[in-house]
Amino acid sequence: MLEKINSADIIRTTVRTNPFIHNWLSIDFFSNPQKTEVYGKVEDGILSSYIMIFIGYEQPIVIIYNYSSDMLDYINLVRGKRTVIWVFGEYEELFREMSKTEQVVLRDNVILFARKVNFYPGGKKLMLEDESAFNDFKAKVHWFKNSNFLAFKRYGSFEGEKLVAAALRRGEPNYCNIGGVYTLREYRGKGHAKKVVSLITRECLEMNLVPFLSVHSKNEPAIRAYKAIGFEEFSHFKWIKLNGFTAFDEET
Structure with a gap:
């Protein structure tokens, strides 16, 4: 019981x-x-x-x-x-x-974690002045639809004034979870996710926190990007998706 x-x-x-x-x-x-x-x-x-x-x-x-x-x-x-x-x-x-x-x-799905970081410059921690750009971004991404800008620490990568990739950081003492990594489809393959995730990873490691994330094990481009940053595999777990589309179908 x-x-x-x-x-x-x-x-x-x-x-x-x-x-x-x-x-x-x-x-x-x-x-x-x-x-x-x-x-x-x-x-x-x-x-x-x-x-x-x-x-x-x-x-x-x-x-x-x-x-x-x-x-x-x-x-x-x-x-x-x-x-x-x-x-x-x-x-x-x-x-x-x-x-x-x-x-x-x-x-x-696979969980990965990092003990080192290969940094890719160009990412940015989102500030209040970026809220409008973030709202434009999340309107295109179901995953972020109900996301509160102030709820978590958010990071992004821009082309001009347009936010084209974003992720968030959250966690407890000793670790940080990198989640919600998403790049708009038309901007993929340009290294935006590397810029965002490597920035969060560097920030976590500088605070002596262990960064980790999870991703679909068949999402080979994302896994290659994370491993290039310095992530390594920890373990696997399963998703049992019920009755069609969910917000979790949208990811890098």
Whole structure:
């Protein structure tokens, strides 16, 4: 039987055991407590397994660590919806169960982290004077549609006065998560993502933080760019996408 998790200490301690995997748990639990529910099993003060349901976007998000069949009752909350389930650990049984009633697509993702940086100049930390350019950018990108400019530290790359690539940085002590990396399609292949990600990476390393990110394992151009910056692979996890398009289909 899973218990509902309300303890901030349990969440923080769990995240510290492996922030590359558990950081999304921390971000949503603390940033959106009214829209986030966590159920799991606690052993020695940490979550040995859990399911997190976040309903803050247009589509809900489910994150599962160490799946067990008693999580299915909670997953029923998103049946029939367009969403994505992130699975860390065994996924085959869950995929079979969801396939019985939902349209499902399985996707592999890779987590990468950096201990050094090859810097590509030209990126910029976005300031208040860049908010208009960011608003023009996010109007073209579903991923950023509901993004609050002030919610996270944001970075970008420009051509002239036009913002053509962007990403954000967030995290806890000792690490930083680079997310939302996106380059407008007509500007890809020009190194804009390298400029943005290498700037964030350098900033993180200068603060003695370990930067990491995740990307579709078949997105070879993005992976090549990240490895050129200095990233290396850490591990893989699965996305089980339900019932068609989600915001997560748009990425570099």
